[in-house]
Amino acid sequence: MLYIPCPYCGLRNETEFHYGAEAGVGYPDPNTLTDDEWAKYIHIRANPKGWLAERWVHFAGCSRWFNLWRNTVTHEIGPAYLPFTEQPKAPSNIGQEEQKA
Amino acid sequence: MSEIKFIFDDITYKGHHGEPMSAALLRSGLLTITNSTYHGRPRGIIGLGVEEPNAIVQLISDTKESMRPATVIEVADGLHVSSLTGVGALPEAPDEARYDKTNHYVDTLVIGAGVAGLKAAHEHLQLGRKVLLIDDQPKPGGHLLHLGMNLPSVLLDIFTNENLTYVPRCTAIGLYDQNYIVAVERRSDHLGEAAPAERARIRVWHIRADKVVLAPGAFQRPLIFANNDRPGIMLSHAAATYVAVYKVASFRQAIVATIDNQGYRDALRLHEAGVKIEGIYDVRQIASGPSIDAAKAAGIPIRFRTAVIDTLANEKGACTKVILSDIDTNETFERSADLLAVSGGWTPIADLPTYIGIKPQWSAKHAAFLVNHTTDILQTAGMLAGEFGGDDDPAIFFGPTLNDEQSRVAYIDFQRDATLHDLKRAVGAGLQSIEHIKRYTTIGTAHDQGKTSGMLTIGALWQLNNSTEGKNHSLSPADIGTLSFRPPYIPVPFAALAGRERGPLSDPIRISPLHQWHVAAGAEFEDVGQWKRPWYFPKTGESMDQAVRRECIAARKGVAIMDASTLGKIDIQGPDAAVFLDRIYTNMFSTLPEGQCRYGLMCKADGIVFDDGVTTRLGKNHFLMTTTTGGAARVLAWLEEWLQTEWPDLKVYCTSVTEHIATIALVGPKSRELLQELVTDINISKDAFPFMHSRNTTIDGIQVRIARISFSGELAFEINVTHSYAKHIWERLWTLGRRYELTPYGTETMHVLRAEKGYIIIGQDTDGTQTPYDLNMSWIVSKKKEFIGKRSFQLPYLQASGRPQLVGLLPEDIDEIIPEGAYITLYSAQADEDGKTPHTGFVTSSYHSPEMGRAFALALIADGLNRLGEIVSIPIGKKVLSATICDAVFIDKENLRRD
């Protein structure tokens, strides 16, 4: 069970949160995109192996959405940050290598 | 220690209070505990703790818990158990013992109270940290307890430190990300009859720790040879501990088979306790160290390069003779022994770290997989980290080369009766991966989850590969694979995991303020999410079909009443509320006049219908949205996500008011007449109060909001009132309604009425792939504005022909209610060469309509809207039903009734 730092409430168990989506994928102007570009916005995400910024909501707490760095390989949790604020750097990948095997 | 009596297989045994049951049974001379599951072979105790694969028993007293190793049961007065042949029996009565759970946060969690764990606890206490120390034994000391030794005073002192919480009989069963640990504490069984009734039998600990120290210790492993499973063959460390510490005097003559110096230390303890050691047989070429010198000094015969290959038994199946083989010459010889103590090396307990993906590393020096892991938050210690302490110097040896006949009785997994022969067969069948071999042979899949057999399997495979010439040659057991485990570390009763959350407490129950009335009226209930909703209201002797028919007729011909309080309700306020709803719904809400209602449909960005409901404009900047009963939380989260992450500039505030407002639907041609008796403040006539309008008024001085909304197609009024007044309004209507034969109805009638009108239920008539167009609802899609999902309607795959579309179905046989979910095929469909008939859609809703006097259905059919009038087939088992595709609105297509 992940331990997630809600920017408003502090560290809470994963069961209090819902996962949203990859963070930083803004809603584009639908009418300026080709069908392909729009379909890509709808369906295609980076899905990287390693650090990923994600959108989570603290549904059983303050109901606020926020962004969070999480490592999809090691499940390490990085910093959380609010929407429309500067994204902190991805945590270093130290600790990832040894668990990759 | 006080003497106690307990019952095993109907015989009373004596024991010392608190000692392991295995010690008491061995002391009484009971070698054979059970017969094995598949081969029926006699089996006895081989180990000291949870690794024990043979001596598994069932509790008869108390909870009837099944499959507890006798090695971990502390004997107490009143204990009554029976043997098991591998498979436990679930008790028929519910487990009435109390189970509990607790959440705990701590600076440092130390798992294992052996010397390594105690040292770690000491260090962390010295740093001023709060420490939780959990251990599965009744007393701290770990290995030292087996040696009958006391703790050094510096380690004893920690128990007086107020920052230490020490929990004995507490086993960590799971380790998860960010140092989340689940542990199971057994709190009362060891007290036997003296256990206080109010004490929780098992407490499940949910622990979050800044730092975790894993010091779980190690299991000794057996060796693989023919007939290695006979009673009297034990792990040497267990045998020496039973004899030296628990004063088991049942053995006279012992042989020690070893690959390391541990065998010598155990031989010495047996020797000192008076057991004659016929010899130590060591597979190594040479050995050195204090224990070897001591064994020599004690006059114990020692022979190197010698391994056990077979054993012989007496008529009871117990070991009497050991057949040994010189590894270099293959010359064999026999020795008598009633105890064969086997030291096959140590396997550190790597279960917990592997749960979070940490791979054990092979160490040739230790002949074992180790986890030497140190991060800021997690650290391994003791034997798991390779601190073996003694001068073990193990050989990498798991058993001698055996022929086919010997392999068939050379056991690797005692619980599964899986042998070296099974392993050879798996390899012969071409399996290479350890994971495949485990599944093929079932090794490691029994109750003990491979605690003794896992490492043996890897070792035996490695030896097999090395004995066959050529390409499979592997350098070390690590090339075969590593140990990997899954939680829980030990079996845990479901009752413990459930704790107090059983029966009515297993899930929250949501009830409307009218629930007690429905109960008193004899309603049958249906679960809708966590809500209890009245399903139908049978009169005495009525079947469900009869009740629903009567309720439907009342709603269509007279007047009927339904509790709609569970509808999701979201209060939406703010200067930008109207703009926001325009973006959320496919249709326009900014143009909705105050005091009016509009049905709305919302899609996700992919254009797929997500939820629907009626939203009322209560004021310029104030809307009340209703959602499906099951979708309320989902919709609120959806609204919040857009407001918080995309449109923070919009000033809109959303609040769930589902529980605050009760909704009573008064439905049917006579509903206005009845309501008029109660509502005198306002004119509710057809012209003064039109359809889809909302009016604030009072009933008996109570503020209510009445809306002309209909989910049945009939004239209907929805009365919204504060939760606490709902019962009053309902009962007033009920009393006045007697003259009108007012009829309460439930969700089943609601479903029939709405389906007759072709009103969809999202999630029933949709399967998560329908656009508004697929549902024949193009009328609700605004061309004038942007909304979520609009762009997707232009995508070619959502415009393609052949998409499933919502239509009606009229079965040829008017009494045949087609099962919901049934597949629909073309009337002319033929099976292809595989005997399969392609389907063209499926039935989503299907009922009997009292209004039409026949069965009808809704269905999603490919291109259905272009196929009205076509006859289709619906194969149900061996029958093939026929039905005609029709419009999804079955009655009152002109919407004349609602006024």
Ligand SMILES: [Zn+2]
């Ligand atoms: Zn929060």
